[in-house]
Amino acid sequence: AVVSTQSTGASFSSGTRMRKLVTDKKSTEVxxxxxxxxxxxxxxxxxxxSQIDIFVQVLQGDGGERCVAINATTLALINSxxxxxxxxxxxxxxxxxxxxxxxxxxxEESARGPxxxxxxxxxxxxxxxxxxxxxxxNDNLDKVVKQTIQGCKDIQVLLDRKIKERTVEAxxxxxxxxxx
Numbered sequence: 001a002v003v004s005t006q007s008t009g010a011s012f013s014s015g016t017r018m019r020k021l022v023t024d025k026k027s028t029e030v031x032x033x034x035x036x037x038x039x040x041x042x043x044x045x046x047x048x049x050s051q052i053d054i055f056v057q058v059l060q061g062d063g064g065e066r067c068v069a070i071n072a073t074t075l076a077l078i079n080s081x082x083x084x085x086x087x088x089x090x091x092x093x094x095x096x097x098x099x100x101x102x103x104x105x106x107x108e109e110s111a112r113g114p115x116x117x118x119x120x121x122x123x124x125x126x127x128x129x130x131x132x133x134x135x136x137x138n139d140n141l142d143k144v145v146k147q148t149i150q151g152c153k154d155i156q157v158l159l160d161r162k163i164k165e166r167t168v169e170a171x172x173x174x175x176x177x178x179x180x
Contacts, residue, residue: 001047005035007069009058030056030066033129037070037090037119040128043083052082063106067092070119070129071155078163086121087159088128091151093118095140100147114140118148122156125149 007030034054042052054076056069070090077084092104094113101108109115114136119129136144171177 001042001044001050001052003035003039003042003044003052003054005031005038005054005056007031007034007056007058009061009065030069033066033131034069034073037088037129038073038077041084041086041088041121042077043085046083052077061106063104063109064092066090066117066131067103067119071159075159075162078159079166086123086126087156088119089122089152089155089159090117090119090129091148091155092116093144093148093151095136095144098140100140100144102147102151114144116144116148118145118152120149120152122149122153 007027009024009027034056038052038054044052054073056073058065058069067090070088074084074088078087091102093100093102093116094104094108094111095101096108096111096113104115112134115131115133116136117129117131117133118127120127
């Protein structure tokens with residue numbers, strides 16, 4: 001199978017009220033990142049001669065859009081029944097006064113500090129996407145990586161809980177008693 005992605009942002013999604021171009025640089029970057037991430041996690045051999053289309057529309061861009069796009073895509077693929085090797089969870093971190101901060105908002109992204117984004121398959125801790133904007137001192141690298149991987153594992157627990165809740169709701173709609 002082939003994974004095709006398209007990421008766009010609504011014109012009202014950020015504080016900047018500029019007219020969006022069809023081939024916006026940031027949207028293209030996010031699209032390629034999502035495509036590479038999910039090509040590594042989807043069991044593509046199960047869908048020969050097929051194409052899996054992923055569309056991401058950012059409605060509110062107040063920071064963390066790349067991570068949210070990956071986490072939302074994971075939920076959408078699981079909901080669609082697309083088999084994957086593991087969940088893909090993403091989390092971003094930065095360093096502020098020798099402390100690793102997770103789940104960066106727009107203000108923290110704009111502070112010109114190091115922005116470390118990681119997408120992980122939590123069970124195996126396999127890194128499928130890594131992005132670092134700005135410089136990160138080597139002394140802080142291990143701390144940020146460990147904190148970000150733990151953040152991805154925490155996100156996986158939340159996603160798993162929501163998937164189980166959704167399964168129970170869907171089963172109840174069809175009068176099926178699921179094994180939880």
